[in-house]
Amino acid sequence: MSIKITKMIAKTHCYIGQNHPNYVIIHETDNWAKGANSRAHATAMKNGNLDGTVHYYVDSQECYQTLEHQDGAWAVGDGKGKYGITNKNSINIEICVNPESNYYVAVDRAAQLAAMLLNQYGWDTSHLKRHYDASRKHCPRRILDEGLWDNFVKCTKSYMKKGTNAGSVKPVKEEEPAKLYRVRKTWADSKSQIGAYAYLDNAKIACPAGYSVYDWTGKNVYTNTTAKTGTQATKLKGLTPADLIKKIGPLFTADQLKTGVLASVSMAQFILESGWGKSGLTQKANNAFGMKQNLSGNTWPGSKWDGKSVVSMRTGEQKKNGEHYTITANFRRYPCIEDSIGDHSAYLAGAKNGNALRYAGLKGCKDYKKAATIIKNGGYATDINYVNQLCRIIEQYKLTDYDVKAGNTGTDSKPAATTPTSTTTQKKTFKVKVTANDLRIRKGPGTDYAFTGKYTGKGRFTIVEEKGGWGRLKSGAGWICLTVNCVTRV
Ligand SMILES: [Zn+2]
Numbered sequence: 001m002s003i004k005i006t007k008m009i010a011k012t013h014c015y016i017g018q019n020h021p022n023y024v025i026i027h028e029t030d031n032w033a034k035g036a037n038s039r040a041h042a043t044a045m046k047n048g049n050l051d052g053t054v055h056y057y058v059d060s061q062e063c064y065q066t067l068e069h070q071d072g073a074w075a076v077g078d079g080k081g082k083y084g085i086t087n088k089n090s091i092n093i094e095i096c097v098n099p100e101s102n103y104y105v106a107v108d109r110a111a112q113l114a115a116m117l118l119n120q121y122g123w124d125t126s127h128l129k130r131h132y133d134a135s136r137k138h139c140p141r142r143i144l145d146e147g148l149w150d151n152f153v154k155c156t157k158s159y160m161k162k163g164t165n166a167g168s169v170k171p172v173k174e175e176e177p178a179k180l181y182r183v184r185k186t187w188a189d190s191k192s193q194i195g196a197y198a199y200l201d202n203a204k205i206a207c208p209a210g211y212s213v214y215d216w217t218g219k220n221v222y223t224n225t226t227a228k229t230g231t232q233a234t235k236l237k238g239l240t241p242a243d244l245i246k247k248i249g250p251l252f253t254a255d256q257l258k259t260g261v262l263a264s265v266s267m268a269q270f271i272l273e274s275g276w277g278k279s280g281l282t283q284k285a286n287n288a289f290g291m292k293q294n295l296s297g298n299t300w301p302g303s304k305w306d307g308k309s310v311v312s313m314r315t316g317e318q319k320k321n322g323e324h325y326t327i328t329a330n331f332r333r334y335p336c337i338e339d340s341i342g343d344h345s346a347y348l349a350g351a352k353n354g355n356a357l358r359y360a361g362l363k364g365c366k367d368y369k370k371a372a373t374i375i376k377n378g379g380y381a382t383d384i385n386y387v388n389q390l391c392r393i394i395e396q397y398k399l400t401d402y403d404v405k406a407g408n409t410g411t412d413s414k415p416a417a418t419t420p421t422s423t424t425t426q427k428k429t430f431k432v433k434v435t436a437n438d439l440r441i442r443k444g445p446g447t448d449y450a451f452t453g454k455y456t457g458k459g460r461f462t463i464v465e466e467k468g469g470w471g472r473l474k475s476g477a478g479w480i481c482l483t484v485n486c487v488t489r490v
Contacts, residue, residue: 003112005056005063008042013053015072015088023090024117025076026110026152027054027131028097028140032294036098038062054092058113060105079135086134091117095140099293099330102195103142103307104206111152112198115159125153125160142307148205155199179216183207187218194308208309209335230336233286236277241397244276249402251341256404259302259345260363264399265371266345268390271397277337285311285333289344293330300350304343309333348375361483366403368394373469374483429464432471436486441478445470452478460490 029041038057042064044050045057053074055067067073075092076085095110097103114128121127130149131139143149181203185192194211197203203213204222213222231251236244248270252263270277274288282288293310310330334340351358359378365371372390375381383389394400439456442449445467454477461480463471469483480487 003058003063003109003116005065005113006042007065008046009068010046010048010053010066011071012048013045013050013074014067017070018088019070019072019091020089021069021091021121023085023127023129024114024123025085025090025092025129025131025134026114026140026143027075027092027094028142029057029094030097030139030141032097032099034099034294037096037101038064040098041094041096042066054094056091056093056113057096058093058106058110059096059098059101060103060109061101063109063113076131076134078137083134083136085129090129090134092131095143097142102206104202105195105197107143107148107152108155108197108199108202111155112159114156115162118156119160119163125157128153128156146205151201151205155201158199181216181221182214183211184214185211187212187214187220206308208306230338233274233277233282233288233337236337237283239277241271241276244271245397245399248277248337249399251338253402253404255338255341255345259342259349261345261348262362262365262368262371263402263404264368264394265375265390266341266348267399267402268368268372268393269344269375270341271393272389281311281313281331282340284313285309285331286337286340287311287331287334288337288340291332291340291343291347293332300347300352302342302346302350304339304346305332305334348380351378353378356486360486368400368403370469370483377469377481377483428466429462429474430466431460431462431490432480432482433460433488433490434458434480434486435488439480439484439486441473441480442470443478445472445479449479454478456480 029036031041038059039062041050041057045053045066051074053067055065055069055073057064057066069091072087073090073092075087076090077087079085093110093113095106097106118125118127130143131137132144138144143152180196180198181200182196183194183203183206184190192211194208195203195206197206200213200221207213207222207224209224211224212220215221231248236247239247245267249263249267252267252270255261255266256263270288273279273290274282277288281290291305309332311333312328312330314326314328332343334343348359349363359374359380362371362374362378365374369387369391372387376387380386434456435458437455437457441452441454441456443452456473456477462474463482464474465472466482469481470479471482472479
């Protein structure tokens with residue numbers, strides 16, 4: 001058994017002739033953009049466009065060798081040799097996580113490639129390491145997050161025994177016919193197939209509830225009988241608004257206790273975005289928040305999505321000028337509403353914009369107007385009336401009843417006392433500390449106002465007027481957002 005490897009060798013961004021391999025290191029690209037496959041990375045590397053470089057890129061379809069083994073990659077230098085693994089004693093493999101690549105197949109192929117290299121050098125799997133082992137960096141991310149490493153090593157061992165061997169650094173044809181384990185609903189229903197795997201354990205991991213694994217003869221070797229549990233959107237369809245709120249309110253209270261994201265605001269988003277749970281996407285996929293397959297091009301901790309179940313839908317968007325348009329996009333599919341709520345909150349609490357939290361200040365925020373403003377300002381919605389719409393729903397249906405209050409678990413049914421400070425104008429002067437160089441100044445209080453082209457820079461500033469979470473600078477330069485992480489009152 002061997003996998004086809006295409007050579008596209010780069011000679012820049014590496015240590016020419018200085019690598020003396022003693023380890024095979026596994027990475028993941030962490031690049032979730034469409035089209036970010038092995039070929040795209042190999043091409044970018046060849047053109048000198050990548051700061052980090054490796055010897056191999058592998059996805060579910062292709063594999064590229066991008067450096068000669070004797071040349072050292074720029075891959076694990078962040079460990080500074082602390083754990084004995086360096087850029088000058090390692091061969092580095094990067095697994096692609098782009099949406100077109102079947103992740104588990106890519107992992108399986110990376111194990112084949114690793115087995116081939118270990119056999120070539122006559123090493124056992126003690127020479128097989130993660131980037132994490134070289135520097136404690138959280139890489140390969142999904143392998144770490146999903147606890148796949150032990151199985152990866154086991155799988156590599158098995159390929160080593162099967163004689164996945166070297167010499168195949170030149171293009172080699174794949175073995176035919178492949179002995180693959182196929183994941184389908186039934187053997188006859190070949191259209192339902194979601195993947196084919198050389199290693200049974202990988203097929204089992206990829207097998208969702210209601211699906212089975214079949215070997216190459218069509219024999220059923222495993223069935224995932226995990227029952228669907230949790231609230232189904234189809235059960236919410238016939239409810240009145242009052243009954244729906246009673247049914248889902250406690251789910252949001254429970255979620256706030258876990259994630260710190262305010263229940264009333266999430267629930268208003270649920271109502272608005274799912275049309276009281278009746279939208280096509282919610283009914284079809286238990287996806288109540290329009291969560292797309294790719295969000296912000298990154299990942300966040302605690303995602304409830306399995307990383308692969310999607311449904312394709314048409315969706316309406318709105319431009320800055322208010323104009324509406326429609327696109328077709330892939331959306332996440334969840335087994336139940338609870339997972340949709342949990343994934344949405346995990347996203348709000350953990351999504352990043354560069355190195356900063358996209359919705360900084362949201363976690364633990366108890367003021368629904370402030371929370372809604374943080375969500376809008378983080379770029380969640382393109383609809384310019386989004387904050388007002390959320391607040392109107394919260395007030396009309398008293399959704400704050402489901403917010404977790406200090407000292408109880410959210411079962412208190414008395415209307416919550418909220419202080420509506422954020423949309424009224426306050427003319428009290430106060431000082432803020434700005435810790436970022438690039439906080440932009442706008443002409444008015446909100447993202448609907450244009451940038452002035454100026455930045456505050458780091459320092460302390462006097463605010464002479466506050467409106468909707470925005471502050472007017474005493475200098476007369478304009479308004480700054482007060483709800484971002486880099487701004488604190490002093
Ligand atoms: Zn890495």
